[in-house]
Amino acid sequence: MRVSTVQGFNPRTGQPFGDPIESTVDSEVDRICAAAATAFPAWSNLPAADRAAVLDQVADALDAEADLLLSTADGETALGLPRLTTELKRTTNQLRLFGEVLREGSFVEATIDSPNPDTVPPRPDLRRVLRAIGPVAVFAASNFPFAFSVAGGDTASALAAGCPVVVKAHPGHPATSQETARVVTAALRAAGAPEGVFGIVHGQDAGVRLVQHPAIKGVGFTGSTHGGRALFDLASSRPEPIPFYGELGSVNPTVILPGIAAEQAESVAAGYAQSLTMGVGQFCTNPGLLFAPVSLVDALASAVGGAQGGAMLTERMRDAYRSGTDELAGSGLAELIASGPEPEDQGWAVGARLFRVSLAEFRDNTEKLSEEYFGPSGLVITYTEDELDQLTEVLALLPGSLTGTVHAASGEPELARRVGEALRPRVGRLIYNAWPTGVAVAWGMHHGGPWPSTTNPLHTSVGATAIRRWLAPVTYQSWPDELLPPELRDDNPLGIPRRRDGVLGTH
Template identity: 55%
Template sequence: MTEQVVGAAEELRGYDPRTGAEVGSPVPATDPATLDAVARAAAEAAGPLAALGLPERAGLLRAVATALREHDAELIALADAETALGSPRLPGELARTAAQLELFADAVEEGSFCEATVDLPDPGATPPRPDLRRLLLPLGPVAVFAASNFPFAFSVAGGDTASALAAGCPVVLKAHPSHPVTSVRTGEVVAAALAAAGAPAGTFAVVHGEQAGRDLVTHPAITAVGFTGSLGGGRALFDLASSRPDPIPFYGELGSLNPAVATPAAVAVRGAEIAKGFVGSYTMGSGQFCTKPGVLFLPTGHALAEALVQASRAATVAPLLNARIRAGYDAGVRELAAVPGVRPLLAPSTVDGPGFGANPALLAVDVPTLVGHADELLRECFGPVSLIVEYADADELLRAIELLPGSLTGTIQGEESEPELPAALLEAFTERAGRVLWNGWPTGVAVSWAQHHGGPWPATTAPLFTSVGVTAIRRFLRPVAYQDVPDSLLPAALQDANPLGLPRRVNGVPTDAPVTRPDRAPAPIEAGPPTRAATGTNPLINAGTGGEG
């Protein structure tokens, strides 16, 4: 079960964003001794967890998905009390969380995530090639930091947890203080499901508190970190991870402007539709999505100001998640509005009354103003605000886009009939974003094999990787190559006979067939796998676990 800490000085409280009132019992912060014990338990679990067969590992993920669905009403009620996200948002998010666990389970059973690769010896190559075989293996215990804005999908049982477990790594989850009661109960559900499904003790735990988070990043048992949160907090933890005696990977999703461009032809054909879609996207989730379009480029003379303002005033904006976010939004939007040359289409205003309510705001500038104040204007403001940038022509637009920092997404609202501009925008956004959209809006991230949720700094600390989609598993694996190792000593995934039945690449060709070598007879495939007690080691590494994958 999730660790319950007693006697800690710090306590975390949930608050109802609608009223500001306290929710549930206080959750004590995890003290250093308990944090150390949790991390050491995760280290002890790493070997036994990696030793589970791929079907068993997939079963752990499916067990968690089933448990979340079985406790959905209870968990949704707790999350609503602490986030005010309501229905249909929370039921949909919990369903997404369970579904992504099952998607990772499917990927584990399919087995290609291991990237088993065999290059047979070739003495005639220049230089001569030895027998080389390569495999991805679990890193070890992973620290995961939950996000405030998704109490399920990016929290205790979210994508970082799912992908780390799928990789075969124990997880120590640092709960977000915005929903501590939800985190405690979700952690209990996850831990119980894993234990009942046969996970080794120490496979999963939840810790609480800022100091616990810092201690977790620097603990010698932790081998990687997954983080979703603010630029400032993420950078501080990134620096801690990098300054360790043994630096570890820090996969942080930090901040993103997610620029969008509407071309002149698109505005002429469907300007009203673009205005409505944009407002729906930047106010979705009260502007607290990491993919919120924070900048929209429109051609000068677009005549959409009134439509944008009316749609923004009509948007339903729920309270912000906590007092800190509301204070940051109020300060940030007023700082943007105070920049010389900024015109308020919908001026910032304060919501009177209890809770953490916020009103949408919409600001406008021209490109010369943006160029003159890029440092002040091109930064994320978390909440329901966006900036309209009006450009005179294509050259001015493309010069402005060169100023943009890295983002998770870049959106083009265009028409294929335009001669050159859409292609130039596609190239520009490909350099600056991890996902480029055509005639859509970035809020809403599908969980799939092809998804990429990442981007150049400051969107993420590691633009080569994604935090959403099946390939998120790659963050928590490391490659090992074996040269001229006898077949009987090779990992099972790399043996000639391919006893696990994994998809592999042999001499560059994808196949799941056994390897036939003139100097080595294929190893026989045993009729059935021995028990885990008989092998006691990673089935990807050791022989004799035929039939898995």
């Protein structure tokens, strides 16, 4: 039987990069999933501090092989060594952050209720803790070959939770995925992690089988709305449905208020153009919808028109960007007001495009004009000061997004508050006088939002609380102290924060 392959390409030339990688056949997917299931008891029961040490060793191993990883990724993605160097460091910092999360210990939400026979009904001894759900599948993203890929945030948070991980590599960077998996596998083995705690598969069919495999108990996904919805439906229709945490499309509305537009027109326009075209617009937090006063249009058009284009990650993405923006330009709904230069010597290059529409026209065509065009394309929705009340009404009609941004002058606090309140139900992160591109890896970060930005707005794919997706609660009722997990024992041997009889502390 002939086995299909996955071939990487250099976006700068359109030519093949590296050797083709065989797609993973069904029997191998089954073997990898079975190995993950076998590894689960040992990995999930390993003390949190020991798992933290393993994650640190994986981070160190990735840093040690940075030169090879970076050169491979640059050849497959054309994202450039400066950007990729920062991204790889972000990736290893994510692993170390989850080491800190494990050592701190509050992620298990240990809760103890002492028995009380005088309540109605009488209360027994109850002790609740979060436990790993089992092996999980992680679908790598195209636009972040490190931070949202093989060793990215989904993998790091799942391993930290105690879940073995099987990664479905993205076809846009198969060689980078394979090299990263090699480093991760070797580091886990050297650290003494159980065999099977990490695996990787290639090919579309392997991804489908992975989601349907009975050993897999959860899925993390970063990608298109269409692909994510298809996999979400597969996960939900299994004989045993499993949680699917997908990060999908996002238009990230940004509102420029009149005061700051008048005071800082040039700097606001320059900041917008830089954010819109960063990484050739291939960011999930790209500010695709910009609400701005009419007076700012010329400055925005000038800034975007002068922004340099570049090669997109794949030929398919380039074609989708061109066809989508060409369709918008010919629709009669929006006016094309700026086109940035398109490098002629790059295989899959595109230029920035900026469109304009009035607030009234946008309101009448919100669904159509709120579509995401993945790449350096933006839509400016212009409003007058007489339309500020209508502006907040239109913001409430927007689809869910990862971020919402307000730019305001110091004299506009009340208006900024109103606009922020209109955006808040539609986004997962509210930003003030900054740009949405760039997602800090931190305890307080929330990278999620209402549909279609994600399939579950309660959770994040970045930051410390990303671990919560891979955990489920269990309560121990009236169990002897010596049989309890250490997180729930009376003497709190781990010294972690716990809630005891309603009071939070380290008791």
